[in-house]
Amino acid sequence: MMGMGLSEQQLLKQFAATRQASTGLAMASTERKQVVLQTLASLLEQNSTQILAANQLDMEAMALENPMRDRLLLTSHRIQDLANSVREVALLPDPSGQVLLQKTLSNGLDLQKIAVPLGVVGVIYESRPNVTIDVAALCVRSGNAAVLRGGSDAWHTNHILVSLIHQALQKAEFPTDLVRLMPTDREHVQTLLTAVRFIDVIIPRGSDALIQRVRRESLVPTIETGAGVCHTYVAESAELNMAVDIVVNAKVSRPSVCNSLDTILVHRTQAKDFLQALAPPLKAFHVAIFADSESFSILTDVGYPTLHKAQASDFGREYLDYACSVKIVNDLAEALGHIQTYSSRHSEAIVTSDAAEAEFYLQAVDAAAVYWNASTRFTDGGVFDLGAEIGISTQKLHARGPFALEKLVTEKWILKGQGQIR
Numbered sequence: 001m002m003g004m005g006l007s008e009q010q011l012l013k014q015f016a017a018t019r020q021a022s023t024g025l026a027m028a029s030t031e032r033k034q035v036v037l038q039t040l041a042s043l044l045e046q047n048s049t050q051i052l053a054a055n056q057l058d059m060e061a062m063a064l065e066n067p068m069r070d071r072l073l074l075t076s077h078r079i080q081d082l083a084n085s086v087r088e089v090a091l092l093p094d095p096s097g098q099v100l101l102q103k104t105l106s107n108g109l110d111l112q113k114i115a116v117p118l119g120v121v122g123v124i125y126e127s128r129p130n131v132t133i134d135v136a137a138l139c140v141r142s143g144n145a146a147v148l149r150g151g152s153d154a155w156h157t158n159h160i161l162v163s164l165i166h167q168a169l170q171k172a173e174f175p176t177d178l179v180r181l182m183p184t185d186r187e188h189v190q191t192l193l194t195a196v197r198f199i200d201v202i203i204p205r206g207s208d209a210l211i212q213r214v215r216r217e218s219l220v221p222t223i224e225t226g227a228g229v230c231h232t233y234v235a236e237s238a239e240l241n242m243a244v245d246i247v248v249n250a251k252v253s254r255p256s257v258c259n260s261l262d263t264i265l266v267h268r269t270q271a272k273d274f275l276q277a278l279a280p281p282l283k284a285f286h287v288a289i290f291a292d293s294e295s296f297s298i299l300t301d302v303g304y305p306t307l308h309k310a311q312a313s314d315f316g317r318e319y320l321d322y323a324c325s326v327k328i329v330n331d332l333a334e335a336l337g338h339i340q341t342y343s344s345r346h347s348e349a350i351v352t353s354d355a356a357e358a359e360f361y362l363q364a365v366d367a368a369a370v371y372w373n374a375s376t377r378f379t380d381g382g383v384f385d386l387g388a389e390i391g392i393s394t395q396k397l398h399a400r401g402p403f404a405l406e407k408l409v410t411e412k413w414i415l416k417g418q419g420q421i422r
Contacts, residue, residue, distance in 0.1 A: 225391025228258035
């Protein structure tokens with residue numbers, strides 16, 4: 001069922017149908033696009049029981065120790081959150097069709113620069129069925145068609161979600177080709193990455209291995225999202241209780257997501273008091289700590305149970321689980337050097353009472369989001385009041401940070417004349 005036995009040529013024909021359908025959506029009124037999303041939100045609520053049953057099939061097939069289980073899991077509450085998010089996207093301003101520049105040139109030509117949809121957006125993602133709904137809602141609202149390649153571990157959930165998306169499209173008299181769920185055969189990924197005639201942009205959302213593969217092999221332009229190796233630096237002047245609260249929240253509130261903490265950097269003068277205070281709350285969540293030699297000694301003295309001596313590979317590692325690394329540093333310069341070496345440029349934080357030090361950190365750190373006295377867990381399109389997001393972009397071209405509705409457009413120049421020739 002997952003592969004459906006499609007040949008490459010059959011898949012390319014499907015991509016061609018999606019490309020053809022995208023033109024009608026790009027020209028559709030904002031009201032028709034809103035109908036799709038409003039209908040989809042209601043369908044999610046009405047079919048919650050069926051969605052949960054499909055999700056249970058996927059959950060039963062995933063190993064109990066797999067840290068991706070939380071990403072895969074849907075609950076009644078999470079489905080309601082998805083429906084609410086879709087309604088929020090429907091109410092956001094339509095980014096396509098906006099006039100960005102308008103003037104009359106000296107030669108008499110009327111010039112306009114307008115925002116237009118990207119066209120056909122291909123998204124490759126793992127485990128998280130909420131991405132299916134988020135991407136479809138954002139793409140339809142901005143006038144883009146979508147080709148979705150979810151992981152085999154979420155096939156049953158994604159399949160029912162896309163069937164509901166198709167019902168919503170039909171209600172507004174749009175072709176179902178506009179949102180396509182690809183089979184999960186691995187060889188079909190290569191077909192998607194090289195379908196330059198039909199796909200305008202590829203967005204990988206998932207592990208570093210996935211992102212690196214897309215970067216290496218895609219002939220279609222890509223926007224990278226997903227991998228987050230996030231640090232929190234506890235500086236010399238950090239308020240102890242605040243630092244503990246921030247680090248614990250960044251690590252344990254939802255460890256399987258890209259904005260969760262991976263490495264704690266702590267100033268040497270703070271190290272003993274901070275780690276002693278941090279140990280009990282992390283111990284309560286059974287967080288495995290991979291500690292450098294000095295922090296290993298401190299945590300051994302307090303009897304921390306799940307403690308390991310850090311190897312070089314434990315820094316720069318995205319844990320996506322109840323685990324993190326710890327390194328003691330001498331000063332801000334050493335912390336910045338470590339972050340520069342190991343960061344994925346997603347989200348980085350400093351906890352300090354020194355405003356000058358904080359401002360220097362905020363300016364010096366090269367990341368999509370940088371925090372002073374706050375948890376990295378806030379890096380999210382919804383939290384930033386941007387609505388749902390396709391992911392967090394860690395690159396610098398086109399989109400950086402939460403990749404939300406307003407970034408799903410490009411520009412078109414329109415010129416109107418009265419017979420001018422050059």
